[in-house]
Amino acid sequence: MNIPVSTVLHAALRGLAVCVALTAPLSASAETFVDKAADTAIRKAFQKSRPDLIIEEVVPSEMSGVYRVEMENGPTLYSSANGQFFIVGDLYEMGESGIENVAVKRMQPMREALLAAQKREDMIIFSPKGKAKGAIYVFTDVDCGYCQKLHAEVPQLNANGIEVRYLAYPRQGLHAATSKKMVSAWCADDRKAAMTALKSRQEIKPRECANPVAEQYKLGGKLGVTGTPAIITEDGFLIPGYKPADELTAIVLQ
Template sequence: MKRTLLAVLGAISLSACAQAPEADATGTPLKAPVVSSPMLPATPEPAEGTPEARALAAVRTLNPNLQPEQIGAAPLPGFREVIVSGQVVYVSDDGRYMFLPGQGGALYDTVSERSLSEASLAGLRRDLLKTIPASERIVFAPANPKYTVTVFTDVECGYCRRLHSEIAEYNQQGIAIEYLAFPRMGIGSEDYNKMVAVWCASDRKQALTDAKAEKSVPEHDCKNTVSMQYNIGQRAGLTGTPMILTEDGTQVGGYVPPAALRETLDKLAAEKAEPAAVGNAAPGGNAAAGG
């Protein structure tokens, strides 16, 4: 979750290929003008024990090297407004909660170090994924997978290609990959047509592997669910590919290397098991029953 928040703040890359940029009437992508500006002095450290100091400490739970440009009163009571890496973050005066508005934003609890928004989003994603038949997924799985993840993918995305080139390593880590289509350039694009050809191929796994290796896949059209998968990806909040989702709908990437993904999935499983273990513990510990 920290990686996602840092990506929103512009502090790191989520290792994902973005959707197609806006274009002009001729289809040429619009480019922002390059503007140079002088370096500004760093914001002074706020006085210890103040709401501003707690806000700064909260932001730095994500990354101790983050340097805000501005900290001040927020337009809503009980919060400070922090501007960091060109993004606005609202932090509760006690420093516990951070709210990142806008696309990809979240309400983050700095004590439990989790997104309070993610649970709702995960539930939505889980329900959306259930609407896609298993027969419409392209699956690469080991014999007895420990975990199964859904990956929204695009055949032309560099990070998607990198992930697929390591598919055997994911399987060796006990991870099954279930691919869904998300042509980043949009429905009707050349990218979309390539993905339709993959999903209409008699051997989808080989066709997907060939397409990601820039090999020719015979054009073929059929009744398919590529558009449906694309629309579900948008409704699930996808902003770039690959997007990796756990079975309960939690987003764990962006591109994540095989060993790191296994580590993340193990951690999530342990966190989920911990409350259950506490709830099942008998009051008073393990004292033996008297006779």
């Protein structure tokens, strides 16, 4: 039976959501060597089978002879040099402290650096009174039920000293109705009030302006976000999915 590659990828996204969310490009030092022959062969194999699937990069993985293939808005694959065989999933290493997830080990410092570089004025930020004890970045979708549930606990997070920094991640893509709602929130005169209204399932006035929604959506994909809410601590640790305010506080302030 000939199963479409897209079916395999979508199944992998559903079944390995946490694993996929923790994948990301290698550090610059690990990418100094690029096998052009393997890069060409892998891209050619995928192009022949499914030209609509876009490969962002092909680099040697930590496992000899196996290549890491980053798909645009998709999971990370591990492929043979000729592109004939590939697998979807996590790669593990026998480290000094035990078995380690290679993707987790690689991803956390990258998330930390890229999120620290985000401009505060490009985020919708809910800050505690006085000095914050910690902060979380939240890739959010205003129509996501668990995002709405988390937002209802933002006052408690603020009371616990946690600053909440929202970034946009419309799950259905940039052309969906939710994306337009989020643009309106980022373009509103009072962005926090607009965010709260949308998370309360209220309508707000449609607005358009120069906004960071598209860039933040792309950033989320680069950081391994595949669903919402995707919560990331200041040191780059990803918490996929909703967690109650008290649990989040304990994680952030540990």
